[in-house]
Amino acid sequence: MKKHNFSAGPGILPREVIEQASVAVQNYNNTGLSILEISHRSKEFVAVMEQARQLALELTGLEGKGYRALFMHGGASLQFVMVAQNLLERKAAYINTGTWASKAIQEARFFGEVLEVASSKDQDFTYIPKEFEIPTGISYLHCTSNNTIYGTQFKKFPESSAPLVCDMSSDIFSRDIDYSQFDLIYAGAQKNMGPAGTTLVLVKESVLGKVSRAIPNYMNYRQHIEKESMFNTPSVFAVYCSMLTLEWIKARGGVSEIEKENSKKASLLYKAIDSNNLFVSNITNIEDRSMMNVTFRLQDDSHKEMFEKLVAQAGINGLNGHRSVGGYRASIYNALPFESVQLLVDTMQQLKNKV
Structure with a gap:
């Protein structure tokens, strides 16, 4: 009997996605190959990657607005590093609403000054800070849209003249918001989009290339954009299941x-x-x-x-x-x-x- 799965992550996937994926594990699209062994350079998987990236932009309303969708390795934890490495020139502002926001702050401090402009730590992260000042001269403002561990969620996002960055790992594609208010969004797939193993990044190209530091190729968003999420072998199965899930969301309206x-x-x-x-x-x-x-x-x-x-x-x-x-x-x-x-x-x- 299929259990009722309330797990926080890896979380539940649509039954239709699991059924389609199980067929693809045996024989993907009548290729005679499993999706687990298909070449990531094959025309079949290139089509999967292109469809997944296009759907991510379409469902967030970011198509044609200067954004690029990337599927990457490393989970949100790697994005804690990459965001700061690519965007933080001297100082950045962070809102601390829980464990994952705290970890993002910790990683960003390797690259510059981090201003913790608001925090709900004083009450064990059981509320969302609302009245706080956003300083000028920052590279970006970072927030975590949904607090997976403690159970809080931003219902209205702060307005900032600086680029707005958001970790949406646990609530992306769950609600109809203006995604264009963010300059960079990242989300681990394993909660609302697919199995563990890939991470979606939606980035506005105009915010990149403004730091003075040299960035290693693998850590550089512009390299991943240029290589169309194929800088190295992607997580083929996780991207495929994410594509199926995004198709499922679209089909449901x-x-x-x-x-x-x-x-x-x-x-x-x-x-x-x-x-x-x-x-x-x-x-x-x-x-x-x-x-x-x-x-x-x-x-x-x-x-x-x-x-x-x-x-x-x-x-x-x-x-x-x-x-x-x-x-x-x-x-x-x-x-x-x-x-x-x-x-x-x-x-x-x-x-x-x-x-």
């Missing part, structure tokens, strides 16, 4: 329709948490609650054993919170069906009926 479904799922789950006196949300500021990663805990840990037994019996997977936070985390990414969220809500009510 695009990002705006996906957002409607995600909003329904999030509303259902948060309502259940707030109305069930056995549970409490980790995020009290309703406006800051993530639509992707819902974090909550039991009011009384004496119910833990019973609840987790009910969860297991329901076939629910990946509900445990991050090890640094504890409690529970329901990651309700694009591919998670509404029925899975309803099942979780019913299981929470089942606990209440038993206590």
Whole structure:
């Protein structure tokens, strides 16, 4: 039986994508070769890469606006380094809203001065900072759109005269926003776009080439643009599955329709948490609650054993919170069906009926 997968990452993929990918593993497009062994230089895979990059720009509304889409190795963690190496001349500003933002700040400090202009660390990253000053003379302002571990999310992004950079690893393609307000977006695929192994970068070409340092070829975005994401052998299978997932999003009506479904799922789950006196949300500021990663805990840990037994019996997977936070985390990414969220809500009510 297929489990209801609430894992934070690698996260759930659409069933259709898994079915298509499983066929391609056996025989891709009647080539007599598996997608796992096909040459990345073959016309078949070049077409996959071109389609994936084009769809990424199309679904974010960035086509024809001076942006390039790249599929790269190294996850968001490598992008913490590459962003600073390519863009940070003297100083940059960062908003610290959690573990991954903190790691991005740490890496950027190897390349210049980092100004932490706002932080929610004082309250264990349970809110999004809103009132802060953005200094002049910075190379860029960096934010993390969705806090995967703690469960917060930017609903409105800061306005800055400097280039705006965003880590969207856990909520890209999940909501209809103005993606053109960002000059560079990066996102690990393994939460909302595909399996682990590739990272999407959407970069406005006009922000590149402005630092005085020499950049090693592999770390240089302009090299990857020139080589069309083929500087070295790409993660063929991960890019292929990402292409399938982007096609799936488009077929469902695009990002705006996906957002409607995600909003329904999030509303259902948060309502259940707030109305069930056995549970409490980790995020009290309703406006800051993530639509992707819902974090909550039991009011009384004496119910833990019973609840987790009910969860297991329901076939629910990946509900445990991050090890640094504890409690529970329901990651309700694009591919998670509404029925899975309803099942979780019913299981929470089942606990209440038993206590």
